[in-house]
Amino acid sequence: MSLALPVRKYDAIVVGAGGSGMRASLELARAGLKTAVLTKVFPTRSHTVAAQGGIAAPLANSTEDNWHWHMYDTVKGSDYLGDQDAIEYMCRRANEVVVELEHMGMPFDRLENGKIYQRPFGGHTQDYGSAKMAMRACAAADRTGHAMLHTLYQQNLRANTQFLVEWMALDLIRDPQDGAVVGVTALEMETGEVSILQAKAVLFATGGAGRIYAASTNAFINTGDGLGIAARAGVPLQDMEFWQFHPTGVYGAGVLITEGVRGEGGYLINKDGERFMERYAPNAKDLASRDVVSRAMTTEIKEGRGCGPEADHVLLKLDHLGPEVINQRLPGIREIAIKFANADPVREPVPVVPTVHYQMGGIPTNYLGRVVVHEGSNHESIVPGFYAAGECACVSVHGANRLGTNSLLDLLVFGKASGEQVVKDLQTSPKPHRNLPKDAGEQTRARLARLEAAGSGERVADVFAELRRTMQAHCGVFRFPDDLAKGVERMKAVAERAARVYIQDKARTFNTARVEALELDNLVETAMSTIVSAEARKESRGAQARADFPERDDKNWMKHTLWYKEGNRLAYKPVQLKPFTVEAFEPKARTY
Amino acid sequence: MDAAADSRSKEMRLRWKCRRGLLELDLVLETYLQRTRYDGELVELLDLPDNEIWDFVSGRRDDYEQRFAGIVARLRAT
Numbered sequence: 032m033s034l035a036l037p038v039r040k041y042d043a044i045v046v047g048a049g050g051s052g053m054r055a056s057l058e059l060a061r062a063g064l065k066t067a068v069l070t071k072v073f074p075t076r077s078h079t080v081a082a083q084g085g086i087a088a089p090l091a092n093s094t095e096d097n098w099h100w101h102m103y104d105t106v107k108g109s110d111y112l113g114d115q116d117a118i119e120y121m122c123r124r125a126n127e128v129v130v131e132l133e134h135m136g137m138p139f140d141r142l143e144n145g146k147i148y149q150r151p152f153g154g155h156t157q158d159y160g161s162a163k164m165a166m167r168a169c170a171a172a173d174r175t176g177h178a179m180l181h182t183l184y185q186q187n188l189r190a191n192t193q194f195l196v197e198w199m200a201l202d203l204i205r206d207p208q209d210g211a212v213v214g215v216t217a218l219e220m221e222t223g224e225v226s227i228l229q230a231k232a233v234l235f236a237t238g239g240a241g242r243i244y245a246a247s248t249n250a251f252i253n254t255g256d257g258l259g260i261a262a263r264a265g266v267p268l269q270d271m272e273f274w275q276f277h278p279t280g281v282y283g284a285g286v287l288i289t290e291g292v293r294g295e296g297g298y299l300i301n302k303d304g305e306r307f308m309e310r311y312a313p314n315a316k317d318l319a320s321r322d323v324v325s326r327a328m329t330t331e332i333k334e335g336r337g338c339g340p341e342a343d344h345v346l347l348k349l350d351h352l353g354p355e356v357i358n359q360r361l362p363g364i365r366e367i368a369i370k371f372a373n374a375d376p377v378r379e380p381v382p383v384v385p386t387v388h389y390q391m392g393g394i395p396t397n398y399l400g401r402v403v404v405h406e407g408s409n410h411e412s413i414v415p416g417f418y419a420a421g422e423c424a425c426v427s428v429h430g431a432n433r434l435g436t437n438s439l440l441d442l443l444v445f446g447k448a449s450g451e452q453v454v455k456d457l458q459t460s461p462k463p464h465r466n467l468p469k470d471a472g473e474q475t476r477a478r479l480a481r482l483e484a485a486g487s488g489e490r491v492a493d494v495f496a497e498l499r500r501t502m503q504a505h506c507g508v509f510r511f512p513d514d515l516a517k518g519v520e521r522m523k524a525v526a527e528r529a530a531r532v533y534i535q536d537k538a539r540t541f542n543t544a545r546v547e548a549l550e551l552d553n554l555v556e557t558a559m560s561t562i563v564s565a566e567a568r569k570e571s572r573g574a575q576a577r578a579d580f581p582e583r584d585d586k587n588w589m590k591h592t593l594w595y596k597e598g599n600r601l602a603y604k605p606v607q608l609k610p611f612t613v614e615a616f617e618p619k620a621r622t623y
Numbered sequence: 624m625d626a627a628a629d630s631r632s633k634e635m636r637l638r639w640k641c642r643r644g645l646l647e648l649d650l651v652l653e654t655y656l657q658r659t660r661y662d663g664e665l666v667e668l669l670d671l672p673d674n675e676i677w678d679f680v681s682g683r684r685d686d687y688e689q690r691f692a693g694i695v696a697r698l699r700a701t
Contacts, residue, residue, distance in 0.1 A: 071642070072639075072642050072643070072644070075644075075672060075673075076642075076643055076644045076673060077644050078644050079644070080644035080645060080672075080673050080674065081644055081645050081646070174674055177672065177673070177674050180644075181672075197639065220639065247646075248646060249646065250642075250643060250644055250645060250646045250649050251642055251643075251646075251649045251653075252642050252643075252644075284646075284650055285646055286646055286647055286650070362683070363681065363683060366681040366682055366683070367647070367681070370647075370651070370681065371647075371650065538628075538631065538635075540632055540635075541632055541635035541636050541639065542635065543635055543638050543639050546639075
């Protein structure tokens with residue numbers, strides 16, 4: 032490929048058409064900017080569709096509530112790693128973005144009086160952590176994400192947003208003068224053609240990357256494309272050691288078995304048939320918090336009491352509940368167990384493992400969605416033209432641990448805020464497009480040319496499987512020093528293998544093998560940043576639980592990790608402890 | 624385009640259309656495609672929203688259009 036790549040010009044490009052991408056693009060299109068949204072799959076098939084629980088907002092429709100209580104819960108939930116300015120900003124805009132969505136036609140569940148119905152959710156309280164739960168989650172049955180995507184898609188059609196469907200972004204183009212982002216290279220799957228999409232603003236909304244773990248609830252599309260692209264372009268990734276796990280994903284598949292199963296009386300057993308949670312949490316037993324249950328499961332497996340030929344999972348027993356309870360109170364569970372575990376829970380226990388669910392880290396941004404990097408003594412140096420929102424971004428509102436229903440809120444608030452910021456940046460000081468650097472697209476051409484030329488090497492599927500096994504075994508929900516150190520070395524070997532992958536199918540059009548090879552590069556950056564950051568953080572905080580450092584260490588570790596691809600190195604920056612208008616919430620032990 | 628290239632292209636297009644927002648569907652469709660290279664009914668079914676397809680495949684709902692009876696049965700058996 033020696034010819035120059037074709038160039039298409041836009042005011043703004045959004046990469047990703049899930050909740051945050053479509054909320055952002057709506058602002059851009061409404062402002063009349065020439066906007067393109069790139070997406071690997073049709074917008075309403077983005078992974079946001081899987082979100083069930085709801086959107087947190089202190090509307091106070093059923094219980095007394097306010098943004099300051101919500102802020103307290105979010106700061107505490109983050110285990111004091113969340114930035115308190117961004118958290119205040121999010122909680123103060125929550126009601127606005129939910130009401131807006133309602134006015135767009137989102138079919139929220141309703142109260143008798145017509146107001147949005149709100150339900151309680153773990154970690155959301157009244158009066159700064161009192162025993163009284165806040166009813167704060169706004170939902171559309173158990174299909175909140177689905178309803179939100181459809182609502183936002185319709186609004187975008189109305190605003191004339193241009194969607195480039197089945198396009199994959201490949202690399203960032205930066206101006207060598209000041210590092211400003213001036214576009215991306217992208218692959219149109221239909222034709223196999225690679226183009227340069229030149230823009231004054233590039234906004235990443237590529238979602239999470241949970242596929243780096245063998246046990247993951249994430250859909251196959253969640254390959255961390257935005258993270259990989261940013262890392263290859265020299266942008267650091269922040270707080271990547273923090274991944275939220277769910278205790279009961281179906282072994283070998285990842286599909287979630289809801290907590291409701293244990294709520295109804297289901298319990299976990301090890302290979303000896305022992306109800307082991309009685310030893311770890313004598314009172315709450317199987318209903319202890321997610322992290323406690325997940326760590327106990329990992330300990331059982333690590334100490335040789337796991338089940339199956341590989342002794343690598345435990346069992347969730349519910350046959351004693353009887354078919355009536357299972358069929359009536361736990362709809363869908365029996366189908367999931369039969370389909371994905373080949374086990375009918377009416378008769379036999381279901382194999383489960385702690386399963387990765389959500390990524391707290393990502394591309395560092397401020398509360399306006401602008402990507403910020405660390406330069407000298409300035410921790411918040413803005414990368415001109417570059418924005419990020421949603422799960423791929425680290426604002427950071429979730430810190431070391433996210434509260435349920437705060438993720439959809441994050442998508443809405445920071446999708447909107449980043450879109451507003453792009454509009455402001457482009458309209459307050461209108462400038463022509465910057466010239467593309469001479470070598471624009473060279474990085475992409477080199478990657479594709481290598482794939483094109485390679486006649487032998489590693490198979491993509493083999494390297495991907497090894498990557499996922501490595502992360503699961505060495506950097507799971509409970510982390511051990513030897514495992515982490517060996518895991519870093521094993522990941523380096525995976526990265527070397529990934530650089531030698533080849534594909535047999537060299538066809539230009541609709542070449543899914545090529546797409547998967549390109550995705551693998553992004554998975555490698557995500558996994559490497561995760562395990563290197565986790566190995567270095569010598570404390571337990573939120574989702575990072577280390578056997579050798581079981582306590583939170585605010586003196587040494589109340590700081591954000593920044594991982595750089597170049598040199599595989601780390602830097603740190605302080606947590607923003609100062610909110611905008613209220614007193615800071617001082618760190619306390621996080622107990623519930 | 625010759626016939627072989629045309630059928631390859633249709634297969635690949637279907638393969639990508641099977642990348643969904645719900646993991647449940649990714650898994651079922653991945654298994655199904657290991658045995659079936661191309662299925663025209665599946666192409667049409669995949670235009671429905673993810674949750675609706677999953678409701679049909681998991682047996683939670685049976686109110687699918689008659690034209691999908693064959694493919695829903697095949698996916699249920701997967």
